[in-house]
Amino acid sequence: MFKGSFTALITPFKNGQVDEAALARFVDWQISEGTHGLVPVGTTGESPTLSHDEHKRVVEVTIAAAKKRVPVMAGAGSNATSEAVDFAKHAQQAGADAVLVVTPYYNKPTQEGLYQHFKAINDAIDIPIFIYNIPGRSVVDMSIETMARCYELKNVVGLKDATANLARPAQQRVALGRDFIQLSGEDATALGFVAHGGVGCISVASNVAPRLCSELQNACLAGDFKKALEIQDRLMPLFDAMFCEANPGPVKYAAYRLGLCEPDTRLPLVPISEASKRIVDAALAQVGLVQARAAE
Numbered sequence: 001m002f003k004g005s006f007t008a009l010i011t012p013f014k015n016g017q018v019d020e021a022a023l024a025r026f027v028d029w030q031i032s033e034g035t036h037g038l039v040p041v042g043t044t045g046e047s048p049t050l051s052h053d054e055h056k057r058v059v060e061v062t063i064a065a066a067k068k069r070v071p072v073m074a075g076a077g078s079n080a081t082s083e084a085v086d087f088a089k090h091a092q093q094a095g096a097d098a099v100l101v102v103t104p105y106y107n108k109p110t111q112e113g114l115y116q117h118f119k120a121i122n123d124a125i126d127i128p129i130f131i132y133n134i135p136g137r138s139v140v141d142m143s144i145e146t147m148a149r150c151y152e153l154k155n156v157v158g159l160k161d162a163t164a165n166l167a168r169p170a171q172q173r174v175a176l177g178r179d180f181i182q183l184s185g186e187d188a189t190a191l192g193f194v195a196h197g198g199v200g201c202i203s204v205a206s207n208v209a210p211r212l213c214s215e216l217q218n219a220c221l222a223g224d225f226k227k228a229l230e231i232q233d234r235l236m237p238l239f240d241a242m243f244c245e246a247n248p249g250p251v252k253y254a255a256y257r258l259g260l261c262e263p264d265t266r267l268p269l270v271p272i273s274e275a276s277k278r279i280v281d282a283a284l285a286q287v288g289l290v291q292a293r294a295a296e
Helices: 020-032 052-066 081-094 111-124 144-151 167-176 187-195 210-221 225-241 249-257 274-287
Strands: 004-008 037-039 073-075 098-102 129-133 156-161 181-184 200-203
Touching: 004 210, 020 037, 020 052, 037 073, 052 073, 052 081, 073 081, 081 098, 081 111, 098 111, 111 129, 111 144, 129 144, 144 156, 144 167, 156 167, 167 181, 181 187, 187 200, 187 210, 187 225, 200 210, 210 225, 225 249, 225 274, 249 274
Parallel strands: 004 037, 004 200, 073 098, 098 129, 129 156, 156 181, 181 200
Antiparallel strands: none
């Protein structure tokens, strides 16, 4: 169930509110384009600036729109364990297939603190848990030893690895075994990640190129790395453009250019600059998602 291209869903806004209709249409389009799974209310979904009620509503809308056609891995992260437990319980009640739990940010917990955080969530629910290890945002890096301890818990089944360190999937595979589900958290190194033992990617770029991203992962999983490399070469300008400014500013603008939703983000994120818009426009044209825009 948990392999291939999973989209780290953007959260569409309109007039300052969550645009539920646009979100439901977006989910349906993602599935029709071949996306293997959906991950609402992660970083790309602007979870830090959603209220708790909005967070839960986005999960509910995503699950309802998906209609069990693909798995939904709901974001359930917080730097307060009690909040993460609450989000995880809600995700289970709403019908999510799994939860994605980021290592607590800002507090800088010890490895023991990380373990106890995940244990508390594990003990509160009965659906699969994926660890989200992203030291660049959370400032803490879960060690492989702590990961192995967490994997002994009944519900912890895998990992979203956003370290961009291609030694990690191989090291984690040796330490935790082949059944531990490893998903890349970075588009640009996802092909290499799968070659080193991963089984997919939780992707930002698949918000706007879901078919190509799913084809890339299908080729990787079939062992056809020549074809995968050809697709990656085509997608690489988009992978780079999606991070020309802080995520999800660029990908939301790209989605707007494709007519999928408004480009709005919430403060402290602001609209991307004109220079960044040109970078995104050029990448969309180079990949073949839109026609090149005439010079203005």
